[in-house]
Amino acid sequence: MNLREAFRVAATAIAANRLRAGLTVLGVVIGVMSVVLLVAVGNGAREEVTAGVEGLGSNLLLVVPGSLDFGAAPSRSRFTLDDVEELERAVRGDGDVAANVTSGEFVRSADGESFTSILGVTAGYNAVTSRPVERGEEFRQTDVVTGRRVAIVGAEAATGLFPGRDPIGRTVTIAGLRFRVVGVLERQGATLGVSRDTEVLVPITAAQRLFGTRRVDTIVVSAPSTDVLPTLSRRVEQVFAERFEPGTFSVLTQDQILGVLGDVLDTLTLVLAAIAGISLLVGGVGVSNIMLVSVQERTREIGLRKALGARTRDVTLQFLLEAVVLCGIGGVVGIALGIGLSAVATALSPLPAVVTGWSVALAFGVSVTVGVVFGVFPARRAGRLDPVTALRYE
Amino acid sequence: MTEPRAAVADGAAGGGGGGGGAVIEVADVTRSYVLGEARKGEPRQVVHALRGVSFTVGAGEFVAIVGPSGSGKSTLLHLLGALDRPTTGTIRFSGRDVSRLDDAQLAELRNREIGFVFQQFQLLARTSSVANVGLPLVYRGVGPADRRDRARAALEAVGLGHRLDHRPSMLSGGEQQRVAVARALVTDPNVLLADEPTGNLDTVNGAEVMRLLRTLNEERGVALVVITHDLEVAALAPRRIHVRDGLIERETRS
Numbered sequence A: 001m002n003l004r005e006a007f008r009v010a011a012t013a014i015a016a017n018r019l020r021a022g023l024t025v026l027g028v029v030i031g032v033m034s035v036v037l038l039v040a041v042g043n044g045a046r047e048e049v050t051a052g053v054e055g056l057g058s059n060l061l062l063v064v065p066g067s068l069d070f071g072a073a074p075s076r077s078r079f080t081l082d083d084v085e086e087l088e089r090a091v092r093g094d095g096d097v098a099a100n101v102t103s104g105e106f107v108r109s110a111d112g113e114s115f116t117s118i119l120g121v122t123a124g125y126n127a128v129t130s131r132p133v134e135r136g137e138e139f140r141q142t143d144v145v146t147g148r149r150v151a152i153v154g155a156e157a158a159t160g161l162f163p164g165r166d167p168i169g170r171t172v173t174i175a176g177l178r179f180r181v182v183g184v185l186e187r188q189g190a191t192l193g194v195s196r197d198t199e200v201l202v203p204i205t206a207a208q209r210l211f212g213t214r215r216v217d218t219i220v221v222s223a224p225s226t227d228v229l230p231t232l233s234r235r236v237e238q239v240f241a242e243r244f245e246p247g248t249f250s251v252l253t254q255d256q257i258l259g260v261l262g263d264v265l266d267t268l269t270l271v272l273a274a275i276a277g278i279s280l281l282v283g284g285v286g287v288s289n290i291m292l293v294s295v296q297e298r299t300r301e302i303g304l305r306k307a308l309g310a311r312t313r314d315v316t317l318q319f320l321l322e323a324v325v326l327c328g329i330g331g332v333v334g335i336a337l338g339i340g341l342s343a344v345a346t347a348l349s350p351l352p353a354v355v356t357g358w359s360v361a362l363a364f365g366v367s368v369t370v371g372v373v374f375g376v377f378p379a380r381r382a383g384r385l386d387p388v389t390a391l392r393y394e
Numbered sequence B: 001m002t003e004p005r006a007a008v009a010d011g012a013a014g015g016g017g018g019g020g021g022a023v024i025e026v027a028d029v030t031r032s033y034v035l036g037e038a039r040k041g042e043p044r045q046v047v048h049a050l051r052g053v054s055f056t057v058g059a060g061e062f063v064a065i066v067g068p069s070g071s072g073k074s075t076l077l078h079l080l081g082a083l084d085r086p087t088t089g090t091i092r093f094s095g096r097d098v099s100r101l102d103d104a105q106l107a108e109l110r111n112r113e114i115g116f117v118f119q120q121f122q123l124l125a126r127t128s129s130v131a132n133v134g135l136p137l138v139y140r141g142v143g144p145a146d147r148r149d150r151a152r153a154a155l156e157a158v159g160l161g162h163r164l165d166h167r168p169s170m171l172s173g174g175e176q177q178r179v180a181v182a183r184a185l186v187t188d189p190n191v192l193l194a195d196e197p198t199g200n201l202d203t204v205n206g207a208e209v210m211r212l213l214r215t216l217n218e219e220r221g222v223a224l225v226v227i228t229h230d231l232e233v234a235a236l237a238p239r240r241i242h243v244r245d246g247l248i249e250r251e252t253r254s
């Protein structure tokens, strides 16, 4: 009996008992479905984060407090506006510098109130971080120098605080102090379900007074092109190395940030895939189990086949291929369900699930392998059955 | 070819057609089953199902093997069908000693030279008549289209040309047994081995199946060995081997 014929025999046996076939591979179907879905979720998160980091602007250097090694404790910033000015002097002509300080505060208008992120920013912040105002104007240097109480509101904050009205020229109260709205930001959309459109921007000096601090949280330097990023990065390092202890600050490019976050997300995806893989393994044990029962149930069939001329290896091959074909079918069904559920997840949750080719290929490969590995034992048992005993079996 | 040592009934001399050499030679064959340990300390129990039988089935011969239940008939048939090996003694198929054949060679021997008909029909459930009949051809490497043609011809030969795509559950007992007969003859075997072929059938259907088997024996010259405890069925054969307690008690001819 050649392989093609053996496949046909296996397929016929499966088709002859579809219910049993379905129950046999249920575990594999669920396992494969989980692999595809969970990897899609992990991958979706990765794409979102990438989009988010890239959306910060292009050719950026970020200076943040502490070290951004995976697992390092978050540390409190000791940067001040003096450092920002020093940095501006050092990179003048080669890069633009912006800085911010953030805190959550209650924001109130005549029509509404919400708790939201207040960003104290320097004058060049909108340009450096690619968050242009849609209407109205950006902060001027004098606004920052004098700590003027003016505000730029995010697109959602605008509609939330001033439903149906133009916010420009109106007043918002932040932590009890009144600010005049001078601009509305362009809509940014959500990253990982978090919207940046609810933020309210004020001059950094006004924010520091509001928060009662001299702190600056993040400093951003934008380079005119990717080529100058390395030299610029070294210069920024130098400036901060003179002013701070090593380990208390980090200068990062977007690629480095993506690298760190990417590692975290890869680990997450791997853990998810591993969990799904375990369920696939359990599914394999199920296949083995039901195949064993099936071999027992079909003892007489095996005896008959041997009486009609099947060799030990023909019977073994038949049952092995049955397990493989079953698991292959289970894999395909699981992949289809996984893709379907990913689409549902994308539609219903803020997290998009992005199905990847490699996870589909891997899931299919693994399910077929599961068929081989978990089919071998029942198949060998089937092949070794003594035909007389098998024919007498009641 | 060595002469069998013990009492040999020369099959070629019997009626029912075909001359030529022996298809199966059975010489001094015993078959014992060792049962699993009965109790600690006690010796293992051994069942002597066959205690030394010798006979020959000639080409184209029709032999009935008769005996009460438990006398060793099925055991003998399994040996004749190369499904089992004797404990002692030799069995030769067209001169070839089965004890010298490995698993694959035995399978090929069964596939090429022997056709089985069982009391329980042994058809694959949820499988059409043509597919059931074509099953032995699968193990001979015959392609699906060819298989279907030959299975159809075999089914037509047993009068079931109108039941090709029926499943066993849609057929009567008599029809199922005729499908089984078609399956046995589709490979053009030298010998048909039937173990109580009428055992699960009523008189009318039983007679029909026996008539079919005899026709095949007479028209195609295929040797036929029918095992039965039914003396009426046995009487159809020109030669009858009576088995009792694992021994050939006597042989009768008509």
Ligand SMILES: Nc1ncnc2c1ncn2[C@@H]1O[C@H](COP(=O)(O)OP(=O)(O)O)[C@@H](O)[C@H]1O
Pocket: B033, B034, B035, B047, B048, B049, B067, B068, B069, B070, B071, B072, B073, B074, B075, B076
């Ligand atoms: N696999 C086996 N293990 C143990 N004893 C068996 C086995 N097969 C048959 N026997 C015994 O051998 C004897 C002959 O059985 P069998 O050939 O089936 O007789 P028959 O077909 O004439 O009724 C019986 O006593 C039966 O119990």
Ligand SMILES: [Mg+2]
Pocket: B073, B074, B075
């Ligand atoms: Mg019997």
